[in-house]
Amino acid sequence: MLEARELACWRGDRAIFAGLSFSLEAGGALLLLGANGAGKSSLLRLLAGLIPAAEGQLLWQSEDALADRVAHAGRLRYLSHQDALKPSLTARENLSFYARLWGGDVAAALGSVGLADLAELPARMLSSGQKRRLALARLALAPAPLWLLDEPTVGLDAASVTRLGGLLAAHRAAGGAVIAATHLPLPLPGARELTL
Amino acid sequence: MRGFGAVLGREIRLALRHPADSLAAVLFFVLVCALFPFGIGPSPEILSRIAPGALLAAALLAALLPLDRLFGAEAEDGSLDQLLLSGLPPAALAAAKALGHWVVTGLPLLAATPVAAAMLNLPVEAWGAAMLALGLATGVLSLFGTAGAALTLGARRGGVLLPLLVLPLSIPAVIFGAAAIEAAAAGLTPRPYLLLLAALLALAAPLAPLAAGAALRGD
Numbered sequence: 001m002l003e004a005r006e007l008a009c010w011r012g013d014r015a016i017f018a019g020l021s022f023s024l025e026a027g028g029a030l031l032l033l034g035a036n037g038a039g040k041s042s043l044l045r046l047l048a049g050l051i052p053a054a055e056g057q058l059l060w061q062s063e064d065a066l067a068d069r070v071a072h073a074g075r076l077r078y079l080s081h082q083d084a085l086k087p088s089l090t091a092r093e094n095l096s097f098y099a100r101l102w103g104g105d106v107a108a109a110l111g112s113v114g115l116a117d118l119a120e121l122p123a124r125m126l127s128s129g130q131k132r133r134l135a136l137a138r139l140a141l142a143p144a145p146l147w148l149l150d151e152p153t154v155g156l157d158a159a160s161v162t163r164l165g166g167l168l169a170a171h172r173a174a175g176g177a178v179i180a181a182t183h184l185p186l187p188l189p190g191a192r193e194l195t196l
Numbered sequence: 197m198r199g200f201g202a203v204l205g206r207e208i209r210l211a212l213r214h215p216a217d218s219l220a221a222v223l224f225f226v227l228v229c230a231l232f233p234f235g236i237g238p239s240p241e242i243l244s245r246i247a248p249g250a251l252l253a254a255a256l257l258a259a260l261l262p263l264d265r266l267f268g269a270e271a272e273d274g275s276l277d278q279l280l281l282s283g284l285p286p287a288a289l290a291a292a293k294a295l296g297h298w299v300v301t302g303l304p305l306l307a308a309t310p311v312a313a314a315m316l317n318l319p320v321e322a323w324g325a326a327m328l329a330l331g332l333a334t335g336v337l338s339l340f341g342t343a344g345a346a347l348t349l350g351a352r353r354g355g356v357l358l359p360l361l362v363l364p365l366s367i368p369a370v371i372f373g374a375a376a377i378e379a380a381a382a383g384l385t386p387r388p389y390l391l392l393l394a395a396l397l398a399l400a401a402p403l404a405p406l407a408a409g410a411a412l413r414g415d
Contacts, residue, residue, distance in 0.1 A: 051414070052279055056409070073281040082274025088213035100202035101282045111277075138278075 001026050001179060002047075002065070002146060007056035009042050016042050018055065019196055024179065026145075029188045032166040032181040034196035038183035041081065043196065047179065048078045076146040080155070083135040087124035091115055091134050094123055095141065100181045104141030112140040114163060121182045140167055147171060149180040161187060199284035200292045207296025217262055219380040221301050222308045225258035227404040231313035240317045246315035251326055252333055252370045254312065259301050259341070260362065264347040264367035267412070268295055280412060287409030294342035294359035302403060306335045318381060325380030325390070329373035332393040335361065339397070339404035346408035368396055 001024065007024055008018035016039035024030055032040045045051045047058065049069040058065040065072050085094050110116050113133040123131060132155045139147060147168075153161050165187025168178060180193045232250050236242055263361055270276040279289055309327050319324060344362040348354035376389035 016402075045277075048281060049279075050280060070283060074283045076281065078277060078281050080274045080277055082277075084274035086210060086273070086275070088210065093209065096204055097206050098278075099281075101199050101284070114364045155387050 001061055002061040002176055005057045008054045009046055010054040022194055024177045026175040028193035029178040031191045031193045033193055038196040040196055041150050044150050048148055058134055075144055077139050079143045080147045081150045083131045085123040085131055090120050090122055092119040095137055096171055098138050102142040109137040110139040113137045133160055145176050147178045154186050200288055204296050205290035207244055211300035214404050218300050219302045221261050222304045225254050225305050225311055226308055229315050243317040246338045247318040248374040250316055253399040255305050255368055256337050259337050260359055262301055263341040263345050264358050266347045277384050286412045287405045289301050290408035291405035293336045298338040306331050308358050322380035325386040326377045329376040332397055333369040333373040334402050335397050339364050339400040340365045343404040343408040344410035374406045
């Protein structure tokens with residue numbers, strides 16, 4: 001359902017990557033591997049429509065995905081390496097904002113990442129691993145066919161990685177696709193690998 | 197529309213958690229107005245003569261204070277990416293941010309206007325016109341300021357660049373706003389000036405968010 005054709009990304013006058021092609025079907029998973037600075041995060045931002053592609057095409061269901069970037073944003077969830085949390089809002093309030101945009105059950109999403117007991121705590125009081133889990137809870141709010149994850153397991157304990165594995169498996173079983181950049185082993189059985 | 201309300205509600209909730217930011221703008225406004233009697237001397241005639249312009253200039257400068265954090269704070273913690281991917285068109289996002297800025301900065305300034313007006317010896321009859329003029333003028337500044345904040349996002353010294361970009365655009369708002377207050381102080385109707393100010397706001401309301409949205413998307 002997602003197909004990249006000869007994608008290229010430039011920063012200044014230097015090519016980060018070029019001639020990148022891959023395709024991803026429903027339920028599929030793609031792991032982006034590569035050294036620091038290889039362009040994994042840039043590729044994810046490009047796939048999200050946050051930065052323009054210098055060359056190449058991105059197709060969604062055989063149509064130009066980035067022609068309507070608002071519609072493209074509607075079919076994806078993007079987890080950047082930043083957690084995008086407001087420190088003064090509680091865990092529940094941070095998530096409620098996205099629930100108003102996308103729909104979904106805040107309490108269930110918090111429960112799915114094991115943060116139900118900390119719902120009323122301001123995000124600034126959470127540890128870095130708990131903040132990461134709160135960012136991951138956005139994925140559990142409402143379904144979207146494409147997940148773009150940038151180092152999703154950084155700072156997570158073993159139990160949280162297992163819970164993330166459950167979220168990923170449920171997402172793929174429902175026909176969703178995952179593209180994840182990582183240096184750590186991810187619970188994504190059968191994922192194809194793309195080394196930048 | 198649901199997304200617009202969500203972003204606006206989030207702005208207000210964040211401002212309520214950090215009331216010091218709005219309070220700082222209000223205190224800045226009152227203090228700048230308090231400087232004039234010290235600098236010019238307490239002569240009531242001269243003070244009430246300069247009051248309209250001083251009120252406008254002080255309010256616009258105060259409303260500028262939180263503008264460089266409008267998108268800067270969101271970009272730093274990664275929220276801006278999420279907002280841009282929220283499914284809300286970038287222009288609607290910018291419009292919600294502009295309205296949010298006016299609610300959390302412009303409205304508190306209106307509440308402080310009588311205090312500032314009293315210090316500048318503005319006749320009581322003109323206070324109502326002053327609040328209307330300041331309300332419209334800060335609205336114009338919120339809109340142009342949002343566009344400026346989006347354009348200077350990520351620029352080095354963006355905080356200095358922003359006033360240089362926005363204040364010249366605010367000159368018509370100062371002219372018509374001050375004229376409205378002057379007219380009311382002289383016992384005339386401020387209506388034509390307020391209508392011109394409202395026309396300026398009506399012009400900026402669609403254009404500034406479009407410009408800000410284009411800047412945020414990076415095209």
